[in-house]
Amino acid sequence: MTDRTSAETLNRRRFLGAASLAGAGAALSAIPALAGETAKSEALITDVQDWQRYLGDGVDKHPYGVPSKFEKNVIRRDVPWLTASAESSVNFTPLHDLDGIITPSGLCFERHHGGVAEINPADHRLMINGLVDKPLVFTMDDIKRMPRVNKVYFLECAANSGMEWRGSQLNGCQFTHGMIHNVMYTGVPLKVLLDEAGLKPNAKWLMLEGADSAGMNRSLPIEKALNDVMIAFAMNGEALRPEQGYPLRAVIPGWEGNLWVKWLRRIEAGDQPWQTREETSKYTDLLADGNSRKHTFVMDAKSVVTNPSPQAPLKHKGRNVLSGLAWSGRGTVKRVDVSMDGGRNWQTARIDGPTFDKSVVRFYVDFDWNGQELMIQSRAIDSTGYVQPSKDELRKVRGVNSIYHNNGIQTWLVHSGGETENVEIG
Ligand SMILES: Nc1nc2c(c(=O)[nH]1)N[C@H]1C(S)=C(S)[C@@H](COP(=O)(O)O)O[C@H]1N2
């Protein structure tokens, strides 16, 4: 199998031959084939293997564990031509190599506007000022003496799938959908901190500011801040990674990643939104008529099949597992439908693992593949009843000028040899 992980596999393909898929529904039949082979004599079973001949490493070899060397291709990747420099850029989570719902901390995609701030937690301060009774400054020790909570949330950059607005472009779910991660955060509800400071009645918006060289800031409506926003110091049970905002970041459940200010140093309460560079020049959705959608904070329901996908082609006929992720910024994912024939027939996928509010879910379809072409799609239905739209439905409403909030249905074309590519149905 060729390694399709490099960015050079950029492709613009549009697939129109849906007729060749007649009868693809047969691929969804119950599973007759065994996955294993009938036992026979084989050196890998009968002989003593190399790794059994000598003593292995002791417990002191890796004070901090790292993955097996055989997993060295499971890494974040970037697309060098997308942005001008690595300090103001993005890399992508290798979704096709992961399972379950938790993104390992070391594989979480990163998006920085001014590189990674290196902060000694002893020197970090969080200030709350503006329209409050009592401006306050917290040390990290102070924050860790406040009541804390644990929550699993997805973070999706508003630009995720942004390169796909006009047509299918990037060959791999890592690149089309990899600006998302889903981890367990530990932190203090922002409401607890705001209550200490005492919000004035006219405080309607907060400005969150980062301590990075970009000094990134965003405005947040007070209702959201008091509802479920967290100030987190840990992810997946340990301190945040430097790249994810160590020692402190904002967690804004279900809302676009840009609001999740990293290296959080200041929260100012005001009576209106701040006009920041971010808000005026970016993170607004340009419509066909030249107008912009503003304050499009919530990430609508979306899903993607991670396996098979261009970086993870089908290798075997017979028994196979289709797998994917679905999420909604408006609540939980109630159902995921999967089609193998470009949206003609749909079946309900099996969601396995926990379903949390504003977290991804993992879904599966166990199926039997006889080598025919497949056009694989998934669509998420969330707890509000919202159904993930097709890309064409989305374009009818939003045109093609936008970069942000593309939650359209993704199509993967699986060829008879198993190779899989990013296509769009005409
Ligand atoms: N201080 C600061 N916070 C930031 C950013 C930044 O550049 N600086 N990038 C934002 C954007 S656009 C996104 S999508 C998320 C990415 O979070 P991650 O790097 O943990 O994936 O952080 C947000 N918070």
Ligand SMILES: [Mo]
């Ligand atoms: Mo972002």
